[in-house]
Amino acid sequence: MPKENPIPVLHAEGLTKRYGRREALSDVDLRIPAGRVVGLVGPNGAGKSTLLNLACGLLEPTSGSLRVLGSRPAASAAHLARVGFVAQNSPVYPSFSVADHLRLGAHLNPSWDQGMAGRRIAQVGLNPGQKAGRLSGGQRAQLALTIAAAKRPELLIFDEPAAALDPLARQEFLLNLMEFVAELGASAVLSSHLLGDIEQVCDYLIVLCDSRVQIAGDVPDLLAWHHRLVAPHGDLGGLPAGVEVVRVEQGTRHGSAMVRTDLPPSELPFRVEPVTLEELVLGYMSRASTPVARTGAAAGRGAR
Numbered sequence: 145m146p147k148e149n150p151i152p153v154l155h156a157e158g159l160t161k162r163y164g165r166r167e168a169l170s171d172v173d174l175r176i177p178a179g180r181v182v183g184l185v186g187p188n189g190a191g192k193s194t195l196l197n198l199a200c201g202l203l204e205p206t207s208g209s210l211r212v213l214g215s216r217p218a219a220s221a222a223h224l225a226r227v228g229f230v231a232q233n234s235p236v237y238p239s240f241s242v243a244d245h246l247r248l249g250a251h252l253n254p255s256w257d258q259g260m261a262g263r264r265i266a267q268v269g270l271n272p273g274q275k276a277g278r279l280s281g282g283q284r285a286q287l288a289l290t291i292a293a294a295k296r297p298e299l300l301i302f303d304e305p306a307a308a309l310d311p312l313a314r315q316e317f318l319l320n321l322m323e324f325v326a327e328l329g330a331s332a333v334l335s336s337h338l339l340g341d342i343e344q345v346c347d348y349l350i351v352l353c354d355s356r357v358q359i360a361g362d363v364p365d366l367l368a369w370h371h372r373l374v375a376p377h378g379d380l381g382g383l384p385a386g387v388e389v390v391r392v393e394q395g396t397r398h399g400s401a402m403v404r405t406d407l408p409p410s411e412l413p414f415r416v417e418p419v420t421l422e423e424l425v426l427g428y429m430s431r432a433s434t435p436v437a438r439t440g441a442a443a444g445r446g447a448r
Protein backbone atom coordinates (compact mmCIF):
# COMPACT_ATOMS: atom_id res chain seq x y z
CA MET A 145 0.00 0.00 0.00
CA PRO A 146 1.46 3.44 -0.93
CA LYS A 147 2.49 5.57 2.04
CA GLU A 148 0.18 8.52 2.72
CA ASN A 149 1.67 11.95 2.05
CA PRO A 150 2.14 13.44 5.55
CA ILE A 151 1.53 17.02 4.34
CA PRO A 152 -2.19 17.82 4.52
CA VAL A 153 -3.70 19.33 1.38
CA LEU A 154 -5.49 21.86 3.52
CA HIS A 155 -4.61 22.79 7.09
CA ALA A 156 -6.59 25.51 8.87
CA GLU A 157 -6.00 26.64 12.43
CA GLY A 158 -8.33 29.14 14.04
CA LEU A 159 -9.22 30.34 10.55
CA THR A 160 -11.57 33.32 10.69
CA LYS A 161 -12.85 35.51 7.87
CA ARG A 162 -14.99 38.60 8.39
CA TYR A 163 -16.61 40.77 5.76
CA GLY A 164 -17.15 43.96 7.74
CA ARG A 165 -19.07 42.79 10.80
CA ARG A 166 -20.31 39.59 9.15
CA GLU A 167 -18.27 36.57 10.24
CA ALA A 168 -18.28 34.12 7.31
CA LEU A 169 -15.84 31.67 8.91
CA SER A 170 -15.35 31.42 12.67
CA ASP A 171 -12.31 29.81 14.21
CA VAL A 172 -12.16 26.89 11.77
CA ASP A 173 -9.74 24.03 12.45
CA LEU A 174 -9.33 21.51 9.64
CA ARG A 175 -6.69 19.06 8.57
CA ILE A 176 -7.51 17.30 5.30
CA PRO A 177 -5.17 14.45 4.40
CA ALA A 178 -3.84 14.07 0.86
CA GLY A 179 -5.46 11.80 -1.72
CA ARG A 180 -9.08 12.45 -0.77
CA VAL A 181 -12.08 13.62 -2.76
CA VAL A 182 -13.60 15.99 -0.23
CA GLY A 183 -17.25 17.02 -0.18
CA LEU A 184 -17.88 20.41 1.40
CA VAL A 185 -21.55 20.79 2.25
CA GLY A 186 -23.71 23.20 4.21
CA PRO A 187 -26.64 25.56 3.83
CA ASN A 188 -26.61 28.79 1.81
CA GLY A 189 -24.36 31.37 3.40
CA ALA A 190 -22.52 28.78 5.53
CA GLY A 191 -19.09 29.97 4.37
CA LYS A 192 -18.21 27.32 1.77
CA SER A 193 -17.20 29.71 -1.04
CA THR A 194 -15.32 31.80 1.47
CA LEU A 195 -13.26 28.78 2.54
CA LEU A 196 -12.54 27.78 -1.07
CA ASN A 197 -11.61 31.34 -2.05
CA LEU A 198 -9.25 31.53 0.92
CA ALA A 199 -7.68 28.23 -0.18
CA CYS A 200 -7.03 29.68 -3.63
CA GLY A 201 -5.55 32.89 -2.26
CA LEU A 202 -8.40 35.02 -3.64
CA LEU A 203 -9.19 36.17 -0.09
CA GLU A 204 -6.97 36.80 2.93
CA PRO A 205 -7.92 35.45 6.38
CA THR A 206 -8.92 37.99 9.02
CA SER A 207 -7.12 35.85 11.60
CA GLY A 208 -5.81 32.34 12.04
CA SER A 209 -3.82 30.44 9.47
CA LEU A 210 -4.41 28.38 6.36
CA ARG A 211 -1.87 26.26 4.53
CA VAL A 212 -2.55 24.57 1.20
CA LEU A 213 -0.18 21.76 0.14
CA GLY A 214 2.10 22.94 2.94
CA SER A 215 2.35 26.61 1.87
CA ARG A 216 0.45 29.84 2.19
CA PRO A 217 -2.28 29.86 -0.51
CA ALA A 218 -1.05 31.24 -3.85
CA ALA A 219 2.37 31.73 -2.26
CA SER A 220 4.13 31.78 -5.65
CA ALA A 221 3.57 31.07 -9.34
CA ALA A 222 4.87 27.55 -8.75
CA HIS A 223 2.39 27.03 -5.94
CA LEU A 224 -0.49 28.41 -8.04
CA ALA A 225 0.33 25.84 -10.71
CA ARG A 226 -0.16 23.06 -8.14
CA VAL A 227 -3.80 24.06 -7.52
CA GLY A 228 -6.62 23.99 -10.08
CA PHE A 229 -9.68 26.06 -9.19
CA VAL A 230 -13.08 26.21 -10.82
CA ALA A 231 -15.16 29.01 -9.31
CA GLN A 232 -18.95 29.00 -9.02
CA ASN A 233 -20.63 29.28 -12.48
CA SER A 234 -17.38 28.22 -14.25
CA PRO A 235 -16.27 31.66 -15.45
CA VAL A 236 -14.69 31.80 -18.92
CA TYR A 237 -13.58 34.58 -21.29
CA PRO A 238 -16.69 35.02 -23.49
CA SER A 239 -14.89 36.35 -26.57
CA PHE A 240 -12.18 33.66 -26.50
CA SER A 241 -12.77 30.40 -28.33
CA VAL A 242 -12.37 27.00 -26.69
CA ALA A 243 -8.99 26.63 -28.46
CA ASP A 244 -7.94 30.12 -27.23
CA HIS A 245 -8.62 28.97 -23.66
CA LEU A 246 -6.37 25.95 -24.16
CA ARG A 247 -3.62 28.13 -25.69
CA LEU A 248 -3.87 30.51 -22.73
CA GLY A 249 -3.70 27.57 -20.34
CA ALA A 250 -0.60 26.25 -22.09
CA HIS A 251 1.02 29.69 -21.95
CA LEU A 252 0.34 30.22 -18.24
CA ASN A 253 1.04 26.75 -16.84
CA PRO A 254 4.46 25.11 -16.96
CA SER A 255 3.16 21.56 -16.59
CA TRP A 256 0.25 21.98 -19.05
CA ASP A 257 -0.83 18.70 -20.64
CA GLN A 258 -1.99 19.64 -24.16
CA GLY A 259 -2.61 15.99 -25.05
CA MET A 260 -5.01 15.56 -22.16
CA ALA A 261 -6.74 18.89 -22.86
CA GLY A 262 -7.26 18.10 -26.56
CA ARG A 263 -8.46 14.54 -25.87
CA ARG A 264 -10.94 15.71 -23.35
CA ILE A 265 -12.33 18.55 -25.46
CA ALA A 266 -12.96 16.02 -28.25
CA GLN A 267 -14.43 13.50 -25.80
CA VAL A 268 -17.06 15.91 -24.47
CA GLY A 269 -17.85 17.15 -27.99
CA LEU A 270 -16.73 20.77 -27.66
CA ASN A 271 -15.95 22.60 -30.91
CA PRO A 272 -12.47 24.19 -30.55
CA GLY A 273 -13.56 27.15 -32.70
CA GLN A 274 -16.65 27.98 -30.63
CA LYS A 275 -16.61 31.21 -28.63
CA ALA A 276 -16.82 30.41 -24.92
CA GLY A 277 -19.54 33.05 -24.45
CA ARG A 278 -21.82 30.90 -26.63
CA LEU A 279 -21.33 27.67 -24.69
CA SER A 280 -24.14 26.33 -22.51
CA GLY A 281 -23.66 26.26 -18.73
CA GLY A 282 -22.79 22.57 -18.89
CA GLN A 283 -20.30 23.02 -21.74
CA ARG A 284 -18.67 25.88 -19.82
CA ALA A 285 -18.33 23.60 -16.80
CA GLN A 286 -16.70 20.94 -18.97
CA LEU A 287 -14.26 23.51 -20.43
CA ALA A 288 -13.41 24.80 -16.95
CA LEU A 289 -12.81 21.26 -15.66
CA THR A 290 -10.56 20.50 -18.65
CA ILE A 291 -8.47 23.61 -18.05
CA ALA A 292 -8.18 22.93 -14.32
CA ALA A 293 -7.15 19.31 -14.91
CA ALA A 294 -4.74 19.98 -17.82
CA LYS A 295 -2.62 22.04 -15.41
CA ARG A 296 -1.96 18.64 -13.81
CA PRO A 297 -2.50 20.09 -10.35
CA GLU A 298 -2.03 18.25 -7.08
CA LEU A 299 -5.24 19.73 -5.76
CA LEU A 300 -8.45 20.48 -7.67
CA ILE A 301 -10.93 22.85 -6.03
CA PHE A 302 -14.49 23.21 -7.32
CA ASP A 303 -17.17 25.54 -6.04
CA GLU A 304 -20.52 23.94 -6.89
CA PRO A 305 -19.23 22.45 -10.12
CA ALA A 306 -22.33 20.59 -11.22
CA ALA A 307 -25.05 23.08 -10.27
CA ALA A 308 -25.73 24.16 -13.87
CA LEU A 309 -25.61 20.70 -15.41
CA ASP A 310 -28.49 18.49 -16.52
CA PRO A 311 -28.58 15.05 -14.85
CA LEU A 312 -26.74 13.28 -17.69
CA ALA A 313 -24.07 15.98 -18.03
CA ARG A 314 -23.69 15.94 -14.24
CA GLN A 315 -23.15 12.21 -14.24
CA GLU A 316 -20.51 12.55 -16.97
CA PHE A 317 -18.86 15.44 -15.17
CA LEU A 318 -18.60 13.44 -11.94
CA LEU A 319 -17.18 10.42 -13.76
CA ASN A 320 -14.63 12.69 -15.47
CA LEU A 321 -13.74 14.24 -12.16
CA MET A 322 -13.10 10.80 -10.67
CA GLU A 323 -11.00 9.82 -13.71
CA PHE A 324 -8.92 12.99 -13.41
CA VAL A 325 -8.32 12.51 -9.73
CA ALA A 326 -7.21 8.92 -10.35
CA GLU A 327 -5.12 9.80 -13.44
CA LEU A 328 -3.41 12.76 -11.78
CA GLY A 329 -3.08 11.09 -8.39
CA ALA A 330 -4.57 14.36 -7.12
CA SER A 331 -6.80 15.45 -4.26
CA ALA A 332 -10.05 17.33 -4.84
CA VAL A 333 -12.33 19.52 -2.78
CA LEU A 334 -15.81 20.26 -4.09
CA SER A 335 -18.65 22.19 -2.54
CA SER A 336 -22.14 21.10 -3.46
CA HIS A 337 -25.75 21.13 -2.34
CA LEU A 338 -26.30 17.86 -4.20
CA LEU A 339 -25.89 15.24 -1.52
CA GLY A 340 -26.33 12.40 -4.01
CA ASP A 341 -23.29 13.67 -5.93
CA ILE A 342 -21.28 13.96 -2.73
CA GLU A 343 -22.26 10.43 -1.75
CA GLN A 344 -21.23 9.16 -5.18
CA VAL A 345 -17.75 10.67 -5.45
CA CYS A 346 -16.49 11.85 -2.06
CA ASP A 347 -14.55 9.81 0.47
CA TYR A 348 -14.09 12.69 2.93
CA LEU A 349 -16.83 14.98 4.21
CA ILE A 350 -16.94 18.44 5.77
CA VAL A 351 -20.22 19.84 7.05
CA LEU A 352 -20.00 23.60 7.45
CA CYS A 353 -22.93 25.45 9.01
CA ASP A 354 -23.21 28.98 10.25
CA SER A 355 -19.50 29.67 9.64
CA ARG A 356 -18.30 26.68 11.71
CA VAL A 357 -17.21 23.13 10.92
CA GLN A 358 -19.82 20.81 12.44
CA ILE A 359 -18.03 17.60 11.49
CA ALA A 360 -15.22 16.50 9.18
CA GLY A 361 -13.64 13.15 8.46
CA ASP A 362 -13.24 10.12 6.23
CA VAL A 363 -16.69 8.95 5.15
CA PRO A 364 -16.27 5.30 6.25
CA ASP A 365 -15.23 6.48 9.74
CA LEU A 366 -18.12 8.92 9.99
CA LEU A 367 -20.61 6.24 8.96
CA ALA A 368 -19.10 3.80 11.47
CA TRP A 369 -19.39 6.32 14.33
CA HIS A 370 -22.98 7.36 13.71
CA HIS A 371 -26.12 5.33 14.30
CA ARG A 372 -29.82 5.81 14.61
CA LEU A 373 -31.33 4.56 17.86
CA VAL A 374 -35.04 3.79 17.58
CA ALA A 375 -37.09 3.52 20.78
CA PRO A 376 -40.73 2.48 21.06
CA HIS A 377 -42.92 5.21 22.55
CA GLY A 378 -40.10 7.63 21.91
CA ASP A 379 -38.45 7.05 25.28
CA LEU A 380 -34.79 7.70 24.48
CA GLY A 381 -33.60 8.27 28.04
CA GLY A 382 -30.74 6.45 29.71
CA LEU A 383 -28.09 6.68 26.99
CA PRO A 384 -24.66 5.47 28.10
CA ALA A 385 -21.79 7.89 28.67
CA GLY A 386 -19.85 8.59 25.50
CA VAL A 387 -22.95 8.86 23.32
CA GLU A 388 -23.49 12.27 21.75
CA VAL A 389 -26.98 13.01 20.48
CA VAL A 390 -26.89 14.82 17.15
CA ARG A 391 -30.58 14.89 16.27
CA VAL A 392 -33.83 13.64 17.80
CA GLU A 393 -37.01 12.92 15.86
CA GLN A 394 -40.26 12.02 17.64
CA GLY A 395 -42.93 10.09 15.77
CA THR A 396 -46.31 9.06 17.16
CA ARG A 397 -45.21 5.51 18.05
CA HIS A 398 -41.43 5.67 17.91
CA GLY A 399 -38.72 8.16 18.65
CA SER A 400 -35.32 8.05 17.04
CA ALA A 401 -32.01 9.72 17.73
CA MET A 402 -29.00 10.04 15.50
CA VAL A 403 -26.00 9.59 17.77
CA ARG A 404 -22.26 9.72 17.51
CA THR A 405 -20.21 7.27 19.55
CA ASP A 406 -17.13 5.09 19.50
CA LEU A 407 -19.07 2.32 21.26
CA PRO A 408 -19.90 -0.74 19.15
CA PRO A 409 -23.60 -1.06 18.19
CA SER A 410 -23.88 -4.14 20.45
CA GLU A 411 -23.31 -1.90 23.50
CA LEU A 412 -26.03 0.57 22.55
CA PRO A 413 -29.57 0.44 23.89
CA PHE A 414 -32.71 0.38 21.70
CA ARG A 415 -32.84 -0.75 18.08
CA VAL A 416 -29.66 0.32 16.29
CA GLU A 417 -29.76 1.25 12.59
CA PRO A 418 -27.06 2.58 10.26
CA VAL A 419 -27.34 6.10 8.86
CA THR A 420 -26.70 7.20 5.29
CA LEU A 421 -24.36 10.02 4.39
CA GLU A 422 -27.36 12.17 3.50
CA GLU A 423 -28.95 11.56 6.92
CA LEU A 424 -25.67 12.38 8.60
CA VAL A 425 -25.39 15.69 6.75
CA LEU A 426 -29.01 16.59 7.44
CA GLY A 427 -28.55 15.66 11.10
CA TYR A 428 -25.65 18.07 11.56
CA MET A 429 -27.33 20.77 9.51
CA SER A 430 -30.48 20.58 11.59
CA ARG A 431 -28.48 20.49 14.83
CA ALA A 432 -26.70 23.66 13.81
CA SER A 433 -30.01 25.40 13.26
CA THR A 434 -31.72 23.98 16.40
CA PRO A 435 -29.20 22.73 18.99
CA VAL A 436 -30.43 19.76 21.07
CA ALA A 437 -29.33 18.59 24.48
CA ARG A 438 -26.29 16.36 24.37
CA THR A 439 -25.59 13.37 26.52
CA GLY A 440 -22.57 11.61 27.95
CA ALA A 441 -18.85 12.15 27.89
CA ALA A 442 -18.79 13.14 24.24
CA ALA A 443 -21.05 16.13 24.85
CA GLY A 444 -19.45 19.33 23.70
CA ARG A 445 -16.61 17.53 21.96
CA GLY A 446 -15.64 19.26 18.73
CA ALA A 447 -16.64 16.81 16.04
CA ARG A 448 -13.64 17.14 13.76
Ligand SMILES: Nc1ncnc2c1ncn2[C@@H]1O[C@H](COP(=O)(O)OP(=O)(O)OP(=O)(O)O)[C@@H](O)[C@H]1O
Pocket residue numbers: 163164166167168186187188189190191192193194195
Ligand atom coordinates in the same frame (compact mmCIF):
# COMPACT_ATOMS: atom_id res chain seq x y z
N1 LIG B 1 -17.97 39.89 -0.48
C1 LIG B 1 -18.75 39.75 0.57
N2 LIG B 1 -19.11 40.83 1.32
C2 LIG B 1 -19.90 40.70 2.40
N3 LIG B 1 -20.40 39.53 2.84
C3 LIG B 1 -20.10 38.44 2.14
C4 LIG B 1 -19.27 38.48 0.97
N4 LIG B 1 -19.13 37.23 0.49
C5 LIG B 1 -19.86 36.44 1.31
N5 LIG B 1 -20.43 37.17 2.30
C6 LIG B 1 -21.25 36.63 3.41
O1 LIG B 1 -20.50 35.63 4.06
C7 LIG B 1 -21.33 34.53 4.38
C8 LIG B 1 -20.77 33.27 3.75
O2 LIG B 1 -20.89 33.38 2.33
P1 LIG B 1 -20.38 32.24 1.34
O3 LIG B 1 -20.58 32.74 -0.04
O4 LIG B 1 -19.02 31.84 1.74
O5 LIG B 1 -21.41 31.06 1.68
P2 LIG B 1 -21.70 29.70 0.88
O6 LIG B 1 -21.73 28.62 1.92
O7 LIG B 1 -20.75 29.54 -0.24
O8 LIG B 1 -23.18 29.96 0.35
P3 LIG B 1 -23.94 29.36 -0.95
O9 LIG B 1 -24.22 27.92 -0.67
O10 LIG B 1 -25.20 30.18 -0.96
O11 LIG B 1 -23.07 29.60 -2.17
C9 LIG B 1 -22.74 34.88 3.91
O12 LIG B 1 -23.45 35.40 4.99
C10 LIG B 1 -22.51 35.96 2.88
O13 LIG B 1 -23.58 36.86 2.86
